Amino acid sequence: MDIQVLGTLAVRENGVSIVPTAPKPRQVLALLALHADQVVPVTVLVEELWGSKPPRSARTTLQTYVLQLRELIAEALSHGEDARATPKDVLATVPGGYRLRTREGSVDFREFELRAGAGYRAMDAKDYRGAARRLADALSLWTGPALTDVQGGIRIDMEARRLEEARLSVLDQRIEADLRLGRHRELLPELTVLVNQYRMHESLYGQFMLALHRSGRRGEALDVYQRLRKTLVSELGLEPSAALSRLQRSIRMAHPETPSEAASNTAGRRLLGRTA
The missing domain is CATH 1.10.10.10 (Winged helix-like DNA-binding domain superfamily/Winged helix DNA-binding domain)
Structure with a gap:
């Protein structure tokens, strides 16, 4: 099965x-x-x-x-x-x-976990090229939101949220690997979509700011920070995290932090809101 x-x-x-x-x-x-x-x-x-x-x-x-x-x-x-x-x-x-019983059949979410684990281990070993490839391979198993055509109750909804959280974690690490490989311009279209989809996900915003700044678009990077700050303050009454604020200051001073200091430090990920 x-x-x-x-x-x-x-x-x-x-x-x-x-x-x-x-x-x-x-x-x-x-x-x-x-x-x-x-x-x-x-x-x-x-x-x-x-x-x-x-x-x-x-x-x-x-x-x-x-x-x-x-x-x-x-x-x-x-x-x-x-x-x-x-x-x-x-x-x-x-x-x-x-x-x-699967009787030795395939289960996509278990394969996703195996591929993601290989990608995380590559990240830990600083093999960023291998990590980007393996994490992208894990994400390729997704064709849409988990169980998008099933009307779920409390149990299915909980499992769907868990899987989505796992997907976002893998996505975050794959983008970080690409940043470390200098793929800033290539990331901009994807990150433009993601920050509009996940409107209060600080890690994605930090990565977008870095990609913009390192693509020579410093002013746009600072505008992205202000857009997130406005959303957080108006909808949650919160300021951006200290890590993201440090990144904003470093970009304003034209001395950006490295991805490990900035993008991954924002990985106290706020998944507090997303667009419909």
Whole structure:
């Protein structure tokens, strides 16, 4: 079984999709996919589907959704060569819950974590070229916001936020690696989009300021700082961090700090707001 959640939900057995069109069974499959090869308790599935006030028929209805998923799995298994495998082998009932078995298939968010880890290790070793390549490779697995086509409850929303935070951390490090490699001008189009998307993400703003200044656009770099400051003060009543303020002063004095002193120091990342 191959699972993709870094974008739209895709779950395939023998290359055949088993993703239902109905929202609730789709939600069940998404939560099982996020915990592939692990037991997901019935109580967790019920909370995901109905929150803190499930109907009396919640467990029976959940069983119906599981049966619907197994029907899709049965159809997918019929296209394979392993005649012994059954839907219950793939979506197993275990004490207290259910487990979706990948049976050595691929899971994109786990591959993302492996590639990101290799990139972080390259950064630690000061292999910035290798880090930029590996971190970009990790980011290439994303095709959109995690589970963008699934109407999630509390559990799925929490996992989606965790994955997005991981993606932003990798993105931050990939940009820092590119800054260290002197790719300032190449970064400007991407950073222009990112600071408009993440309007209070200080690390991205610091990197944008550095890229602008090192591209000979000092005035624009200072304008970027003032734009962030205005947003933070008006929406949160906060001033920019001390690290970003130091970067602004160093640019104003025409002696910018290095990426490690500035861009990565702003990595006390404020993810306090983003555009819709």
